[in-house]
Structures are given as structure tokens and as C-alpha cells.
Amino acid sequence: MSKKIKKGYIQVYTGDCKGKTTAALGLAFRALGHGFKVHMIQFLKGKGTEKMAWSEYGEWKAARKFGDLFTIEPFGRPAFVNPKNPRPEDIELAKKGVERALEIMQRNEVDILILDELNVAYMFNLISLEDMMKIVESKPENMELVITGRGAPKELIEKADLVTEMKEIKHYYYQGVDAREGIEF
DSSP: OOOOOSSOOEEEEEESSSOHHHHHHHHHHHHHHTTOOEEEEEETOOOOOTTSSOSSOHHHHHHHTTGGGEEEEEESOSSOOOTTSOOHHHHHHHHHHHHHHHHHHHHTOOSEEEEETHHHHHHTTSSOHHHHHHHHHHOOTTOEEEEEOSOOOHHHHHHOSEEEEEOOSOOGGGGTOOOOTTTTO
């Protein structure tokens, strides 16, 4: 049985620079060290194929080492989503992710729920603002809710208790460095 948080807050990690998912995972790692149960739903992320450089994100491999204290569920395809013309499958997977988040909150069996890239799912019109706000309004008092992704809408920012914006100052990507295993994925 995990510990229980007395009062959970809503945290949002947004901005155009890398580090949002990493910050959420850092919070998860710290919480796991104190015996809290963490569940992460990843929107727009799915298992890779032979055409991609990886088949699993590093956080998926690491989460399994924590047993039932840390679960990560991906709700996405392995390919990038076209923000101007998402596939019906992308929309369906995002809606399933929302349904799963609401189910987890209703059960209230985890201490921390991380909704990775939820902001991007909204920004790409995979989910509605109403879906996003329903999630926020459904948060149990004793659960921490962490939402990541660039483009957080002002309505979410207003409801959140903590908002951190990642701002790019310098990035090696612009020097031709591709995403690296163990660092970016």
C-alpha cells in the first residue's frame, strides 16, 4: 500500500524547451523514494517500429523496475502526429487516454497522476478544452496532478497551483545533434 498525500496540487510544466517530461519524471522518482504510487499517461507516444531508432522510451524500461508503484501507459502511435491533419486513430487514442485518466482519478488508487503531453494533445485538437478541464475538476483532493507539454492553455494555467515554463536559451539540436538514447528518449 502506498502512502497517501493529504492535499494534492495541480502542477503544469509547459514551454518550448526540452525538460517538461524529464521534470515530471524527476518528481515521480522522488515520490517513489518516499513510497508514493505514481501513474503516468503519455499522450502522443507509442512503441516504436523498425523504422524508428528505438522501440521503447527509457522511462518505460525504468518504470518496470518499480513494480506496481510506477505505471506508464502510452496512448499514441509510434509516428509523429500531423498537427494540421491528425489521423482519426490519433484522436481516438487521445480520447482513450482522457477516459483512462478519469478512471484513475475516480478509483483514487494512486498518489500522483502525470498526464504527459496532454497540452500538446489539446493543441493538436485531439482533445477538447472541456476534456482537459473535466480532468482538472475531477482530481481527488489527495492526488497530485502533473500536466506536461508545450502550449498550456490559459484556462489550465489559471486553475493550476504551480506552473513552470521551460524556456530555451540554447539547444544542441540546432548544431545538428539528434535525439540521443538515454538522454532525450
